Amino acid sequence: QKEVEQNSGPLSVPEGAIASLNCTYSDRGSQSFFWYRQYSGKSPELIMFIYSNGDKEDGRFTAQLNKASQYVSLLIRDSQPSDSATYLCAVRQDNNDMRFGAGTRLTVKP
Amino acid sequence: NAGVTQTPKFQVLKTGQSMTLQCAQDMNHNSMYWYRQDPGMGLRLIYYSASEGTTDKGEVPNGYNVSRLNKREFSLRLESAAPSQTSVYFCASSEAGQGGHTDTQYFGPGTRLTVL
Numbered sequence: 001q002k003e004v005e006q007n008s009g010p011l012s013v014p015e016g017a018i019a020s021l022n023c024t025y026s027d028r029g030s031q032s033f034f035w036y037r038q039y040s041g042k043s044p045e046l047i048m049f050i051y052s053n054g055d056k057e058d059g060r061f062t063a064q065l066n067k068a069s070q071y072v073s074l075l076i077r078d079s080q081p082s083d084s085a086t087y088l089c090a091v092r093q094d095n096n097d098m099r100f101g102a103g104t105r106l107t108v109k110p
Numbered sequence: 111n112a113g114v115t116q117t118p119k120f121q122v123l124k125t126g127q128s129m130t131l132q133c134a135q136d137m138n139h140n141s142m143y144w145y146r147q148d149p150g151m152g153l154r155l156i157y158y159s160a161s162e163g164t165t166d167k168g169e170v171p172n173g174y175n176v177s178r179l180n181k182r183e184f185s186l187r188l189e190s191a192a193p194s195q196t197s198v199y200f201c202a203s204s205e206a207g208q209g210g211h212t213d214t215q216y217f218g219p220g221t222r223l224t225v226l
Contacts, residue, residue, distance in 0.1 A: 008150070032212055043200055043217040051212060088152065098215065100153040
């Protein structure tokens, strides 16, 4: 079992819709959770992080964390074609090591 | 601020050749990291340096060596390249090192390496 799992996609949504990206992790002691966006051929760039159960909002992005279910998600409201990218979930484990998921490819269609 | 810079951007090697990937950051960060990214595998940590003067192995260190030259610079060396090392290599840096659970890593533009 991989330590951080994401659906590889591709996930396709129409412009203006809500995109929902999911991530599960195996280390129950994990402390914090990061979402990165990676455009094709580019480096990952941080969208946001979350470390408390519940929701955290930043503009059109909302991260949701449920530690009991070992589940973290990213919602993108009013999706735009410029949101088309691969989204990486990263988890800081109990031993402080960061583990990355393989990413979910999102396509937003005009 | 340039952030995290890497050289070269692209490299093609023959099996058995050696090379060094360079990384520098101008954010006065304490920690630096080397990752490789392969299709379907996500980012995997090769080595990291929690602070100047220290280096530690990550998930996939075999075939690599690193040097933390000073606070700004962290290099990755392939002594005898193998086709299995064909990958995209990313350097990253973070402020607080291994102590802070909200410590955020910032990535360089990457080096695309092909070993024939």
